[in-house]
Amino acid sequence: xxxxxxxxxxRLIGGVPALLIVAVGVFLLLDRAGGDAVDAxxxxxxxxxxxxxxxxxxxxxxxxxxxxxxxxxxxRLVQGDFGWSFALNRPIGPAIMExxxxxxxxxxxxxxxxxxxxxxxxxxxxxxxxxWTDRLLSGGSLLLYSVPSFWLxxxxxxxxxVRLRWFPVSGIETIASGxxxxxxxxxxxxxxxxxxxxxxxxxxxxxxxxxxxxxxxAWGQDYALAARARGVPDRRVALNHAAxxxxxxxxxxxxxxxxxxxxxxxxxxSVFGIPGFGRLAQEAVAGRDAPLLLAVVLVSxxxxxxANILTDLAYGAxxxxxxxxxRDAA
Amino acid sequence: xxxxxxxxxxxGVAAGLLASTALPRLALAAGxxxxxxxxxxxxxxxxxxxxxxxxxxxASKIVEPLAEASFEAGGLRPLLATSWEGSEDGLAxxxxxxxGVLWHDGKPFTSADVAFSALEVWKPLQxxxxxxxxxxxxxxxxxxxxxxxRFSKPTPLQxxxxxxxxxxxxxxxxxxxxxxxxxxPANAALIGTGPFVWGEHKPGEYYLLRRNAAYWAPDQPKxxxxxYRVLPDRAAxxxxxxxxxxxxxxxxxxxxxDLERVSEVPGLEVVxxxxxxxxxxxxxxxxxxxxxxxxxxxxxxxxxxxxxxxVLDAIFLGYAAEATGPVPANDPTFYTPxxxxxxxxxxxxxxxxxEAGYPAGADGTRFKLRLLPAPYFxxxxxxxxxxxQALAAVGIDAVIVANDxxxxxxxxxxxxxxxxxxxxxxxxxDPAISTTILVRSGVPAGTxxxxxxxxxxxxxxxxxxxxxxxxxSGKRVDLYKRFQKLVxxxxxxxxxxDWSFTSVxxxxxxxxxxxxxxxxxxxxxxxxxx
Numbered sequence: 001x002x003x004x005x006x007x008x009x010x011r012l013i014g015g016v017p018a019l020l021i022v023a024v025g026v027f028l029l030l031d032r033a034g035g036d037a038v039d040a041x042x043x044x045x046x047x048x049x050x051x052x053x054x055x056x057x058x059x060x061x062x063x064x065x066x067x068x069x070x071x072x073x074x075x076r077l078v079q080g081d082f083g084w085s086f087a088l089n090r091p092i093g094p095a096i097m098e099x100x101x102x103x104x105x106x107x108x109x110x111x112x113x114x115x116x117x118x119x120x121x122x123x124x125x126x127x128x129x130x131x132w133t134d135r136l137l138s139g140g141s142l143l144l145y146s147v148p149s150f151w152l153x154x155x156x157x158x159x160x161x162v163r164l165r166w167f168p169v170s171g172i173e174t175i176a177s178g179x180x181x182x183x184x185x186x187x188x189x190x191x192x193x194x195x196x197x198x199x200x201x202x203x204x205x206x207x208x209x210x211x212x213x214x215x216x217x218a219w220g221q222d223y224a225l226a227a228r229a230r231g232v233p234d235r236r237v238a239l240n241h242a243a244x245x246x247x248x249x250x251x252x253x254x255x256x257x258x259x260x261x262x263x264x265x266x267x268x269x270s271v272f273g274i275p276g277f278g279r280l281a282q283e284a285v286a287g288r289d290a291p292l293l294l295a296v297v298l299v300s301x302x303x304x305x306x307a308n309i310l311t312d313l314a315y316g317a318x319x320x321x322x323x324x325x326x327r328d329a330a
Numbered sequence: 331x332x333x334x335x336x337x338x339x340x341x342g343v344a345a346g347l348l349a350s351t352a353l354p355r356l357a358l359a360a361g362x363x364x365x366x367x368x369x370x371x372x373x374x375x376x377x378x379x380x381x382x383x384x385x386x387x388x389a390s391k392i393v394e395p396l397a398e399a400s401f402e403a404g405g406l407r408p409l410l411a412t413s414w415e416g417s418e419d420g421l422a423x424x425x426x427x428x429x430g431v432l433w434h435d436g437k438p439f440t441s442a443d444v445a446f447s448a449l450e451v452w453k454p455l456q457x458x459x460x461x462x463x464x465x466x467x468x469x470x471x472x473x474x475x476x477x478x479x480r481f482s483k484p485t486p487l488q489x490x491x492x493x494x495x496x497x498x499x500x501x502x503x504x505x506x507x508x509x510x511x512x513x514x515p516a517n518a519a520l521i522g523t524g525p526f527v528w529g530e531h532k533p534g535e536y537y538l539l540r541r542n543a544a545y546w547a548p549d550q551p552k553x554x555x556x557x558y559r560v561l562p563d564r565a566a567x568x569x570x571x572x573x574x575x576x577x578x579x580x581x582x583x584x585x586x587x588d589l590e591r592v593s594e595v596p597g598l599e600v601v602x603x604x605x606x607x608x609x610x611x612x613x614x615x616x617x618x619x620x621x622x623x624x625x626x627x628x629x630x631x632x633x634x635x636x637x638x639x640x641v642l643d644a645i646f647l648g649y650a651a652e653a654t655g656p657v658p659a660n661d662p663t664f665y666t667p668x669x670x671x672x673x674x675x676x677x678x679x680x681x682x683x684x685e686a687g688y689p690a691g692a693d694g695t696r697f698k699l700r701l702l703p704a705p706y707f708x709x710x711x712x713x714x715x716x717x718x719q720a721l722a723a724v725g726i727d728a729v730i731v732a733n734d735x736x737x738x739x740x741x742x743x744x745x746x747x748x749x750x751x752x753x754x755x756x757x758x759x760d761p762a763i764s765t766t767i768l769v770r771s772g773v774p775a776g777t778x779x780x781x782x783x784x785x786x787x788x789x790x791x792x793x794x795x796x797x798x799x800x801x802x803s804g805k806r807v808d809l810y811k812r813f814q815k816l817v818x819x820x821x822x823x824x825x826x827x828d829w830s831f832t833s834v835x836x837x838x839x840x841x842x843x844x845x846x847x848x849x850x851x852x853x854x855x856x857x858x859x860x
Contacts, residue, residue: 035736039744041373042778043706043735045382046756047764048457050776088533089373089518098533154565162572169569175365175536175557176529273559273566275534287373288736 008309015305019298023077026297027070030290036062037086037288060086073291082295087287092295095280100299102172103276106268107261109192110200111254118207119243119250125208126215126246127238138212141205149264153198153271160194167194170273195272199264203257210253214246221245248319255311259304364839364858367567367579368558371533376517377499378451381458383608386850387580388558391539392434393522395498396425396444397491399607399759399847405662406491407845409852410439410500410523416487420801423479423490431546433502434527441477445469446503448479451511458763459497462489488803492760495607495847525551525854535560550854552841568592568834577836577858580849584834585708586647592834602649604843605830607759608850609658612641612650612713613768614824615742615751619784622697623749627686629821632750633672634679635724636717641827645712650829655814656765658757658828666811669818679724690725699749701728704738709829710752717752744776746784755779761810766794769822785822 038056042048057063061072076083082092125137161169173179173187218224219242227237266278277296284293368388374380377389396411411425431439448469452459465485470478479490500523505516519528525545529538537558541551559576561567567583570576572595584592593600614632616623623629638652651659655669680690688696699721703714714730721728728750733741741747756779758764767773771786793816797809817823833849835842840857842848 033737034733035738035740037736039739039778040736043739044370044372044384045374045380045457046384047382047779048777049460050774052457052460053776087373088371095533157566157569162569165573169573169575170561170563170566171535171559173535175532175559176538176555270563271566273561273563273570275560279534279562286734286736 040287083291085292087289099280109196114200114203118204119211122208122211126212129216141208144205150267156194172274195268199268210250218242218245251314255308258307363555364553365557365576367561367583378501379455381496391526392520392524393499394524397494399495420484425477427475434521440474441471443503444477447500484799489762552857580833582831599837601833604848606846609757609830610754611825612827613753613755615753617749617783620749625686627682631679631682633824634675635720637674650827653825653828655818664810669815695727696725698727701750702731702748703752714752743778743782
């Protein structure tokens with residue numbers, strides 16, 4: 001257990017400078033964009049007077065220099081306090097905690113399903129390269145991969161929600177339904193079908209292609225040949241020998257895609273009206289709400305970091321040659 | 331073992347799925363629940379502090395003003411006030427208040443609440459009230475049903491009355507007294523006298539309002555639950571309407587380009603009425619600090635370069651009217667068509683530019699300008715694109731500078747880093763509320779939706795100031811007619827189109843668009859058929 005704890009600690013500490021750079025970068029970028037939180041608010045209320053704007057700026061410290069605002073915010077973050085959101089007019093911590101589960105559900109389900117189906121189909125396609133099954137699957141995945149996710153989301157919504165009415169058009173659960181427990185879980189699952197499909201489909205295609213090429217490569221290796229020569233059934237060679245090796249690059253890809261998927265969920269959340277992290281980030285930028293944006297970005301960065309650590313651990317489990325200690329040193 | 335559990339879980343999920351498919355249809359039960367699209371969640375929901383349409387859309391159902399706009403003569407329907415009367419010297423306005431009205435927490439509504447709201451909220455805190463009630467000195471309450479507003483300068487009753495629907499949301503004194511009003515928890519769980527009481531707000535998802543069984547008007551409201559579903563994405567709003575998940579999308583939540591398709595969906599109707607007192611104008615704001623734009627002839631040339639008919643057809647798809655000046659044609663009181671008009675005439679525009687001393691260069695270009703279209707509406711952005719082409723045709727190279735809302739706000743109204751800007755200015759029933767500020771000089775920088783183009787015209791300023799203290803309604807109207815003529819002659823800005831919003835609603839709704847500020851009124855008479 002000890003080496004593992006040490007590995008995790010080293011990885012997390014190693015992430016701190018990256019998080020700091022992200023935080024400062026985001027803050028400065030938002031600061032360079034014209035207008036501040038008060039400007040954004042005045043637009044939304046259709047007018048006000050200059051004195052009111054000045055009073056608000058003073059109240060929220062927006063009249064301070066960039067440096068003092070930045071250091072104040074970082075100081076607060078170090079103490080574990082996200083602060084107060086101007087755009088939402090409430091503390092940021094609870095707002096994050098409300099939105100995070102929605103995004104995690106969406107991303108988690110999309111990742112899980114696309115990984116399972118993608119690798120299974122990739123395995124099938126890669127078993128007999130050049131067969132019609134392979135061509136069909138490879139062609140299909142290329143097609144899927146080239147479809148923009150927002151378009152896929154809209155198309156799914158129009159067909160399955162508007163025309164057929166099988167699924168809800170938007171939202172994360174039936175509004176003000178008073179449901180609890182399993183009922184509520186089922187309701188959320190039902191609402192997530194289309195967004196998860198829209199988000200997962202593209203990654204499914206990606207995983208399928210990576211798995212397929214891994215399988216094709218593994219199939220040509222000596223150990224696969226040796227296993228077949230020994231009379232091991234094809235099925236077992238594919239599952240126990242080839243697939244295990246083909247999974248290694250796939251798992252790497254899984255970790256790398258965690259960040260991209262977070263980006264993709266911004267679009268999907270908007271299309272399906274899911275109050276998640278992506279929409280919160282969008283609201284933060286439009287409202288010039290630096291503390292809120294910073295909180296969203298930092299929590300996202302943390303999530304991606306965690307996803308990568310998990311990937312590394314899985315990597316070690318799949319491939320005994322890769323010890324976590326050794327990898328870390330390299 | 332773990333497999334068994336997950337399989338059992340899956341069966342449960344599947345059963346739940348089957349059961350829940352029946353649910354959304356329930357939302358259409360008679361009386362029952364009405365689900366409405368909301369495109370934003372205001373950070374401050376108190377309508378006495380923030381007088382804006384985004385806030386009123388939700389809050390006006392809970393917190394009521396003294397009076398609401400009406401299609402009938404006089405233009406006002408009494409709500410919390412039953413009558414109002416001005417003194418001859420214009421220094422006092424006496425309101426008689428409705429009896430038997432209760433706050434949602436059961437306490438009686440009295441003149442003390444009105445006095446408190448006016449002196450502690452509207453005058454010091456409200457975005458519009460701060461200027462409108464600047465001369466309000468005191469509110470006397472001789473009895474529980476009478477409130478006398480005392481002004482330090484003559485204040486026309488006509489202006490006060492026209493502003494009532496917007497500025498006079500009354501707050502309960504017993505909840506707000508002695509607290510920091512802008513931070514009072516009741517701002518996020520409003521307490522009012524209106525037909526609906528606060529239910530809950532789930533950020534990012536919905537607001538829930540419930541029927542106020544003790545509402546002062548008998549048999550109202552007729553809806554049990556009012557739900558505002560947060561749908562920032564416009565495609566989602568249209569799709570949700572088609573799928574029957576929501577019954578109403580107001581404030582053009584369904585884009586103009588989708589209206590034709592949506593109007594053909596059985597069970598849905600497009601409603602263009604109910605926004606008459608919320609008319610917007612598509613306006614070209616001009617920075618008079620620019621050496622070229624200082625010349626009246628250049629401004630006239632720009633006005634002549636715009637093909638208003640094309641703008642109406644191509645950008646507004648017919649859902650707008652040509653603007654002749656700073657007051658929209660659908661205003662029943664102040665509008666006059668007797669102003670300087672600028673018909674589309676490219677040749678004349680070119681001639682005017684020649685006369686102003688700007689001959690076309692070798693490449694046909696006379697000079698360059700920065701053009702900042704406001705990003706708030708599709709239509710303002712599209713008009714920016716059109717204006718660039720229209721100006722190119724007369725030899726002006728307008729370079730579009732695109733910002734988002736906050737950026738635009740700062741660039742135009744604080745930093746003045748523009749030459750031309752496209753603004754959606756709002757006419758709020760009286761030119762003194764939000765129209766004269768667009769051309770009056772001396773407005774401090776940083777004031778949104780005001781004259782930040784550095785325009786100064788002493789004659790116009792004097793006229794605006796005179797109208798502000800003219801008590802006689804007839805004389806006041808004449809002054810504002812002259813105001814329209816002066817503005818169109820000197821072109822501090824160019825008004826292009828009068829436009830308003832559309833609603834898309836279920837055809838089972840009755841009582842839609844029943845007043846000229848319908849979307850932001852209290853919906854007490856709105857009904858839903860089974």
